[in-house]
Each structure stands twice: as structure tokens, then as C-alpha cells.
Amino acid sequence: MRAIDYDSEQHQDYARGRALSERQLGVWLAAFEAVLPERRPLAGLDVGSGTGRFTPALADAFGPVIGVEPAARMREVAETRSSHPDVRYVAGSAEEMPVPSAAADYVLMGWSWHHVRDRPRAVRELARVLRPGGRLLLRTNFSDHHPRPWWLEHFPRGYEADASIFQPLHEVIEGFTSAGWRVAGFGTVTEPSAGTRAAMLERLRLRTLSFFAQLDPAELETGFERLEKAVAQDPDAPAPVFAEPLLTLELP
Template sequence: MGLERVDYDRTQHAGYAKGRRLLPSSRRNWMRAFRDLAGDRRISRIADVGSGTGRFAPVLADAFGAEVVGVEPSARMREVAHVESSHPLVTYVEGSAEDLPLDDAGVDLALMFLVWHHVPDRPAAARELARVLAPGARLLIATTLADRLKDLLLYRYFPRSRDIDMELFPTLGETVGVFAAAGFAHAGLLEVHHRSADSLREYTERQRMRALSVYEHLTDEEYRDGLAALEADAAEETVSRPVEAECDLLAFTRL
């Protein structure tokens, strides 16, 4: 298929914060999962790698009482983060997973939330993450896995998005292998219950913002047809139906 990389400076940044806003129940579920997999070491500095518009950085700062460095390559996404996700313990800086502006062994916990599939050179990124994480520190990766695809509502309205995800995302074994080669041990896998909308109507409003990167790989016709079908079903909704899914969260320990 030869999918092109998504340019967040050109697209996505405008509607991302609103379209991907965390609901309170999902925020609680993710924070509980992060704490469960963070390990026993004292956490004073966290790297939010691929922090985007800052969905998680302030929440991480509050949950762990730690300094958070949000590393994000997109200038436009960082601009939004500075405005909408500011926090006294959070700093947003330019960088990428393969080139982190962080000291050796200076990070006690790192998070990559739906970022791993965007990384062009995954082995290089794994080595760089190993450099900045202290020995015994944990890396958490929330990601789709090609061999563990869920039955997402998105696939019903935009069918080719499933094929795109199959191409974009690595398997569990591939992911574990990349990190093992860089000096990590696989420390756990949790399924986290994520609610993306409280109703089909709300879900439809979010999809109008085109805040999912998979839409960049669909044709305009595919997007319009899927959205039209979604809008028709949402218009007939009489009882609110939450849109929910189980999401995979991987943990690795820096050896």
C-alpha cells in the first residue's frame, strides 16, 4: 500500500485536542493502568514521547507528582499544547523518539501513547529510549497491535481503516523483539477499557473533526461515505450508546 507518513503540521493539529479529548472515565482508567505498570521505583521525571497536544502530560504530572517533559516533533501540535495543556510541572520540547533531547538515564518513566506506529526507525527509537531511561525504569506503550486488532466501531463505517491498521501497526512479537534487542525486558500487557464517546452522536461530532490519523490514508469519498452512514445512524439514536473498546498497553523494563 505504501502509506505516507502523516504530517501533523499540515493536518490534524487544528481539531486534534477537541476530537481526541479524554473523557473522565477513560482518563481514570488509563491513569490506573499507568500506575499498575509503572513499577516500584520512585518517579520524579517522566518523558511523554510524542506528546501531541498534551492530552496526557498534565494528567501524568498530577498522578505521579513528577516533572513531565512532553517531546513532540510537530511545531503546530506543540503550539496547541502550550495553550490548552499547560501545567507548572510540564514542559513541551521539540524532538522525536529517535532523537530525544534528554540526558542519559535521566527518565524514571516514559510513555508513548498511540505513537509507535508513527516512528519511521523503530530500532533506533528503542535504542534512544534505552539511553534516556534509568536502569530498572519502565516504558509504557499504548498501541494497536496487528495481531490483536479489536472490533472497533470505526471499522464498520470506514472498512478500509482496518486494512490500513493491519499495515501500519506491528505485531506483539515484532514489538517485543525490537525492544529486547535494545536492552528491554517485556514486563506486562494490560487491556485498558477506553470510552471515546458517551453516545453515537458525540462520536459522530468527533469524527467530523478528522482527528484520527487513519483518515489521512482514506480517499475523500471513503471518508464522506463513512461519515454519512455514521451521521444517519446517529440521527436515529434514541438512547445514548457509549462508544467503547479495549486498548492494549505494553510495559517494558530497561535492563
């Protein structure tokens, strides 16, 4: 996978390109709530928080949250978009977080695990910051459990290039269970439609998905030409939905 420097690319368009509607956000919060303890408040960490598309909503739903994000410009956007009293953002990564040990009841890593370079170190650091019984909500794709979004088929090597970004499920699980974690749950979440096909195309043109960094310019041009032709046939049709994996891990 080609590493993405969010301080030099994507930060200016990320919030718009990856925005969630209230309905979509509500579906994810319900999925998270189903695997978290019932007590409130919960102390949370949003690791790889980006522009904060989940962080304030997590604070509203569960309690105070620290967003941990390595890219300064992504943090700047997050802080500009929301000044939630129970949210703060800090520089850090899954491998090194500036928070005390046993500080959190849960960690969300939403769409960020594939960016982690030193995964064994991250597994240890995530165990350090969680309290006993704490849970890690790992929202990531897996090469063998790929959601196959509808637009991907129009790009050369689409499924192959996107799947190559991610580990297989058994490899991720082994990386955690060999360090003492246990699997608390695995399932899928289906978001409501992101809007019309035309609206989705406009967001895809912002290229805020890691997938687009894996293709060369000719492949990108071909893919968008094909996608535009397909969308033009029925631009106002709702964008198709698809199921996305959610792996929950727990410390003993």
C-alpha cells in the same frame, strides 16, 4: 501508512477530536500506575506528547514530565492549553530527544509508536534516556491485536486499512527484546464510553485519527454516509466501549 504533517494538518482540531473525559483519563492513569514503581516523584517523558492530553495529568499523578513532540504547532497548542509548573515541552522525537541520558524513570508513548520512522534507532534512544529498571508504557495498536472500534466497520476497508498502520505484537516485542529489553506486562484497558454516538460522530468528523489519512476521498465520503445513517437510528445511545492494548517494556 501515509505520514501526517501535524504542523500543516490536524493540530487545530486534535485536542478537541482526541479529548478524554476525566473518567477516561482516570482509567488510563490507573493502568499506568499499576505498572510503574510505587515511589514518588517519578521523572517522566511523554514522547509524542501532541497537544498534551496526557502530559499535565502525568505530572499530577507521578511527578515532573517532559513532553517530547516534533510538531511545533502541536507543542504550541499544548503550551496554550496548560501551564503546569511540572511540565515542559521540547522539540524532539523518539529517535532523538534533547534530554540527558538516564533522565527518566518511565516513558509514555501513547498513540505515537506507529509514527516512528526509524524504529531501531528509537529503541536505542529510549534505552538511553531511561534509568536502569525504567519502564516504557507503549500504548499502541497491533495488527494482530486490534481493538476494532464500533464505527470502523462502516468505512470501506475499515479494519484492513486501520490494521495496516500497525505492526504485529511479536514484531514490536522482538524489536525491543533483541536490544536487551524485557516484557514487563501486556494487557488491555477499556475506557468508559466516550459519550453518545452522535457526540462521537462529531469528533470523528474532525478526522484526527491516522486512519482517515489512509482512505481516499470516495472511501471517506461513503464511510461517513454509512456511519451517519447508523448513528441516526439511536443518536443518544452511549458509544460502545472497546479494549485497547498496553505493552509495558523494561530495561534491565
